[in-house]
Amino acid sequence: MMSERVYGQNVQVQSLGEAAVYLGGERVVWSKSTDELFWYLHAHEAGCYRHQLLADLWQLEENPASANRFRVTLHRLRSSLGRSAVLEDHGRYHLHPDFLAASDTAQLLGALQAQCTSPQEQEEALRRAAAAGQGEYLPHISADWVQPFRAFYRAAQLRAYLALSELHCQRCECALSASTLAAALERDPLLDEQYHQRLMVCLGDLEGKYAATEYYRRYSHYLRSEVGDTPLPETVALAKNIKDGQVTCPRRALLRVP
Template identity: 45%
Template sequence: MTGLRVRSLGAIEVARDGQPVRWGAGSARDLVFLLLARPEGLTRDEIIDALWHEDAGDRSGNRFRVALHRARTALGGPGSVVELHGAYHLSDGVLRSSDVFALYAALHEAEHSEGEARFRALSRAVETYGGDFLPHVQAEWARAAREEYRGVYTRARLERSLLHCEGLHCDLAVRDLALALRADPYIGENYHQKLMTCLSVVEGRYAATEHYRRFLRFLREDLGDTPMPETVALAQRLKAGEPICVRGHRDALPRFHTCPLTADGTCPGPYAELLKLA
């Protein structure tokens, strides 16, 4: 939609022609962000339950009608929120004006590109993610969307880390990998192994060993778990000063120590269908 900008990642801002929209009520804003998080659409009763935790009735129905009217007015007209087969959706124009759509579009482009074009698309995805989705909203629908979008960002960081690694830009690979693990330390022990290896090249065995120790604390305190034998063995080799990754000689490395960062070629999440039209 021309002149509309919807930001929800790290900051909340909806503007038309450079001016903040006037919602009239917080429920109208909440309705828009709920539908942004659920682009497949929601029925009236599902919206009422998500926003007000009420059963459908005269009172809740009136609240919904008022919020819908104010949301449409704020976004520029009746066509901004559409009803199709009993489900309410943000229009394609509104969705495409959002940072969430831009995040998925960049990852989608990366999946269908190679070389420099792939790198630029991944970088655009990383830059689009300004932070968590609606960071101060604790509703279940916001938390679920927050986790999903953080996962998309994490994936972009991981895949760009691999490209840096393939190009022998080890310091940049470490940065992307470390920031991905900061966003989601649960993504897999193999990524912690990879960061230990990369740190040993960029900052030395002491930095690699320190990450291993932090990872042990994370496993123990957050998961009540212990590291895999392969991780322990890798840490011992790093402590001994063994060169695990030799820059420019990856073909000679054991299979276990090649980069584990790979893409599965699919675009996750509910924006996949809409992106087919992009």
């Protein structure tokens, strides 16, 4: 196994919303094949075998020609980042750990998994997770292999938004709760309909029944046009009750928050 160079803070890897690698503050520019190889290894943190790479990246079987293509691409990647940027261990290729640690995906997951001892620490961790998780994972790649990883990081981003919204809600920080919840629903409109219901109630309290009713109309239109479905009966009834002035946030009512 090749001896490892220490990259440390000299590396920055951005994969959510935009894919870019910075080395010493300079953005790395490379060929399409080199780019594909780096991000494939970024997604497969535990490493992968050459035959798997060839099949997923370039739909090639392992033979002398495909093996040569891999060697050339690997050489170009190491030339761009340093020879120890890609390590090989018993036939499995993986990125140097510093490239994974410097990635926004590591920041996202680390913040979500942080062991917090106070509500303040929890809020800060969730804010870090929400800030790190901006946009789709590797948006420039459309290959099939990326889809499970994209879904995984999207779910992690949504967990951060929803948990942060609930934390604000518990404190009756209604505007912050509503804006964070709205960001989650914009990210994935097909989240459980209970979140849309909750946002309708928030909007009704914060901006009035007309804002809540307008949100309901937009959501209904989205379901009809994009999904071919309609809101749940409970959502329809909630919209009517909000319009009639019969619904308010139970936490605000209980605590008598103006």
